[in-house]
Amino acid sequence: MTSVKKMVARKTIERRTGVALWRQITDRIRLAIGNGEYDATGMVPPETALAREFGVNRHTVRSALAALAEEGLVRAVQGRGTLIERKDRVIYPISRRTRFSAGLGRQVKEIGSSLLGHSKVQASGEVAAALALPPGSLVVELQTVSSGDGRPLSATVAYFPAERFPEMAQQYARLGSVTKAFAAQGLDDYVRVSTEIVARHAGAAELELLKLSPGAIVLEALSVNADLDGRPVEYSRTRFAADRMKFRIET
Template identity: 60%
Template sequence: MAGQVQRQTGIALWRQIADRIRQAISAGAYDGTGMVPPEMVLAQQFGVNRHTVRSALAALSQEGIVRAVQGRGTLIERKERLNFPITRRTRFTAGIGEQARAMRGLLLGHGEEKADEEVARWLKLPPGAPVIRMETVRKADDRPVSCATTWFPADRFAGMPEAYEKAESITRAFAELGLADYVRATTEITAAHAEAGDLAALELTPGAIVLITKAMNTDLEGVPVQYAISRFAADRVQFTIEN
């Protein structure tokens, strides 16, 4: 990890360094000691002043990734990255398996509305058809992993928000509404810088990256039952596609 930070790019040096250290931690670069190298060493590696490194470490400390202890050093608190397999049987909660103890989905808000052009196309409904919209955030061990806007055909899944709020899971909410099984039909993946809404919902710092998925699930007959736009904190997750 040599000094490859770049100046005058609109990205502050302390942020570039924070991103690099976060990635190094996630890759297990400091597993031997469980600590980040001393500030002076990092400053030399990146070719910057010690105070600039301190700004970066302060940001990581704010994220809960490291904890500085005067006299000892800067300890690594957290380094996991959740893996999400994307298959026909993709489910948010079940896919996590052993990676976290508790997976929960929280309902932030919901409403009934007319499908816009995009939602109608994905759900294969006529534009303007009534749909249920839900805003949710999903957490692994109380740490936010993704936030999502989800649409369901209103005539078929009218009670969805209430069922989801109780079950804290789409799969269980579907089951309660009489849909025993469903499959992932299509997933689109892009990436972007986090926006204001992401920062609040996912407890991110500005400049962070979000992975954005647009996903459509169908019942076993191939009829769309759900369309979701999810935004994942990129430094906490990865996706796996098995073909």
């Protein structure tokens, strides 16, 4: 790493933000791995080099590397150093017909989806507006986690008009797919109307659901799907693990 890069990296470590130094360093190393900065060796730089780069002691660096090891991103190898176990992100295409399973395609061998909870609730103002429903209308709320090859990739809270899709939770639990659950209730096709994406640090619940270390980044997508007549059928808030996913916008 050049001296300029060292200066930039050190400047990104803030000592008065309330975020622990090791968490900040975890983020920087994770980002560097994702950007391919260590591809030449396949190894994270030695602890002494990282401590010098970030202007901290080796104990702080060890804490950061331990967090990355818990995520399965790196592995300590006796006599060699810290090996990068995994750097590839899954590409998730966002298009007119965005489908989780179809989008992952052959990138993973096994796609999983778990229904964590469901209920019928009165739509908040935000949900009602997104689904073009009168305020207070009943909606079906699903809380799900999706994974690829056993690795959590996203956590979603989705809302569906309860009058039109009263069995959404039961069908999803049976079929493990929103698309299949729609089809079981008479909706054979739907399209993506809008997607808004922001990046932020993961909250406590997201750290647990996605098995992330403190300080990890999630990409949060707010999405609306509609039937072919333009009637909204789903509003969702999905948090993707940023170090495991990247988006490709298809037009």
